[in-house]
Amino acid sequence: MPLFEGLGGIGLINEKNTTVVLDIGTAYTKAGFAGEYGPRIITRSEVKCRETGKNIPLFQYKNENELRHHLVDFIHKLYFRCLLVNPKDRRVVVVENLLCPTVVRNTLAKVLFRHYEVLSVLFVPSHLVALMTLGITTGLVLDLGHKEATLMPIYEGVVVFHAWQALPFGGSLIEKSLSELLLDRAVATTEDGTEHRLSSIMQDIPNRYLEDIKVRTCFVSTLERSSCLQNNKYDRSIEPPPPPPSVHYPLEGHHILTIPGTVRELAAESLFERDQDALTLATLVLNALLKCPIDTRHKLAENLVIIGGTASMKGMKHRILAEVRAAAASEQYCQILPIPSFMLHHPPAKDNYVSWLGGAILGATEAVMLRSYHRDQYLASDVVPDWCNLSFNTCEDRDEKFA
Numbered sequence: 001m002p003l004f005e006g007l008g009g010i011g012l013i014n015e016k017n018t019t020v021v022l023d024i025g026t027a028y029t030k031a032g033f034a035g036e037y038g039p040r041i042i043t044r045s046e047v048k049c050r051e052t053g054k055n056i057p058l059f060q061y062k063n064e065n066e067l068r069h070h071l072v073d074f075i076h077k078l079y080f081r082c083l084l085v086n087p088k089d090r091r092v093v094v095v096e097n098l099l100c101p102t103v104v105r106n107t108l109a110k111v112l113f114r115h116y117e118v119l120s121v122l123f124v125p126s127h128l129v130a131l132m133t134l135g136i137t138t139g140l141v142l143d144l145g146h147k148e149a150t151l152m153p154i155y156e157g158v159v160v161f162h163a164w165q166a167l168p169f170g171g172s173l174i175e176k177s178l179s180e181l182l183l184d185r186a187v188a189t190t191e192d193g194t195e196h197r198l199s200s201i202m203q204d205i206p207n208r209y210l211e212d213i214k215v216r217t218c219f220v221s222t223l224e225r226s227s228c229l230q231n232n233k234y235d236r237s238i239e240p241p242p243p244p245p246s247v248h249y250p251l252e253g254h255h256i257l258t259i260p261g262t263v264r265e266l267a268a269e270s271l272f273e274r275d276q277d278a279l280t281l282a283t284l285v286l287n288a289l290l291k292c293p294i295d296t297r298h299k300l301a302e303n304l305v306i307i308g309g310t311a312s313m314k315g316m317k318h319r320i321l322a323e324v325r326a327a328a329a330s331e332q333y334c335q336i337l338p339i340p341s342f343m344l345h346h347p348p349a350k351d352n353y354v355s356w357l358g359g360a361i362l363g364a365t366e367a368v369m370l371r372s373y374h375r376d377q378y379l380a381s382d383v384v385p386d387w388c389n390l391s392f393n394t395c396e397d398r399d400e401k402f403a
């Protein structure tokens with residue numbers, strides 16, 4: 001028994017045929033085994049740069065070759081340091097975003113099949129499998145991740161492709177606006193008790209602090225409160241609501257940062273401000289509905305599912321729902337989209353690994369045998385079937401299917 005098989009080799013923990021489930025996100029990767037109720041590990045999607053030795057984001061690459069090196073190192077870490085199983089001849093379920101670049105998908109398949117010799121790979125759409133955790137087949141799934149917000153309607157198990165929506169609104173946008181607000185308004189107290197503006201101590205706040213401050217101290221205020229704040233911005237005669245309490249945060253061991261309540265509250269507002277095309281998270285939902293067939297809209301609106309780490313922020317789901325309801329009642333939409341009610345599901349997992357859990361449920365069914373792409377098939381053709389590749393979606397294919 002090879003050493004890296006660990007206890008798995010003697011059948012105590014992971015039997016040889018247990019499928020591995022991977023959800024590789026831009027910020028965090030979730031990895032574990034099919035049939036389990038949570039990932040074994042949630043780790044940063046980072047690799048050590050081969051030249052500098054520093055940790056860099058997995059998807060920061062100049063060319064395909066560099067991406068391949070990153071994926072080889074990263075998957076090695078996942079299998080041999082986190083999951084402690086051998087990838088050879090083991091099945092894999094990869095939970096992927098349907099909008100993921102083809103080069104990433106193809107390189108990942110190449111690394112898994114050629115480098116690690118996995119038995120088969122099943123690529124599953126993250127939005128679709130998120131519904132499996134709820135046992136429903138229809139839903140409007142909004143994924144609020146780190147880099148972007150992506151929305152995919154699914155009706156009776158079928159992804160309504162042409163209605164997909166995406167905006168660069170995610171955790172990284174909140175961090176960017178938090179950084180600006182902190183440099184502008186936060187005060188740092190040094191060991192000798194003197195107070196300085198944060199911007200006079202540091203030019204940039206390291207990402208690790210920003211994320212920690214965001215997760216620990218920031219929240220999303222209600223729609224009414226946010227409208228009051230907006231009104232006060234344009235008309236100073238209107239009394240603003242009292243600010244939330246400020247908090248102290250230890251920074252780099254020798255500074256105490258005082259984060260004003262307004263900063264905690266305003267950081268996430270960037271997700272709800274209209275961009276140049278007047279798009280927000282609410283219009284994302286409504287525009288998707290408009291693109292769906294008219295007889296599916298009511299059912300979709302009653303089955304909203306919001307997933308992704310950023311959705312865990314306090315008050316986020318409540319605010320999105322309020323924004324959607326308010327936008328639907330606005331002049332712009334009330335005539336063309338008369339939807340009586342919007343309702344939200346609560347999946348049975350933490351928001352950041354709902355899709356992973358869906359993949360783990362699917363990975364424990366027969367689908368993994370029947371639907372997976374096998375190593376022999378890959379080695380014969382060197383391509384992975386893809387929905388956006390016309391050679392796999394020809395008219396003849398469809399005609400054969402429906403004949």
Ligand SMILES: Nc1ncnc2c1ncn2[C@@H]1O[C@H](COP(=O)(O)OP(=O)(O)OP(=O)(O)O)[C@@H](O)[C@H]1O
Pocket residue numbers: 024025026027028029143144145146147148170171172211214215307308309310311312313314351352
């Ligand atoms: N409790 C929380 N409050 C606020 N933000 C959170 C919380 N938990 C996680 N996040 C944020 O969620 C993001 C990570 O979420 P997730 O794991 O869904 O992203 P990802 O899958 O890596 O990204 P993407 O889906 O864009 O590829 C990070 O920006 C993280 O800071």
Ligand SMILES: [Mg+2]
Pocket residue numbers: 025026143145146308
């Ligand atoms: Mg994700």
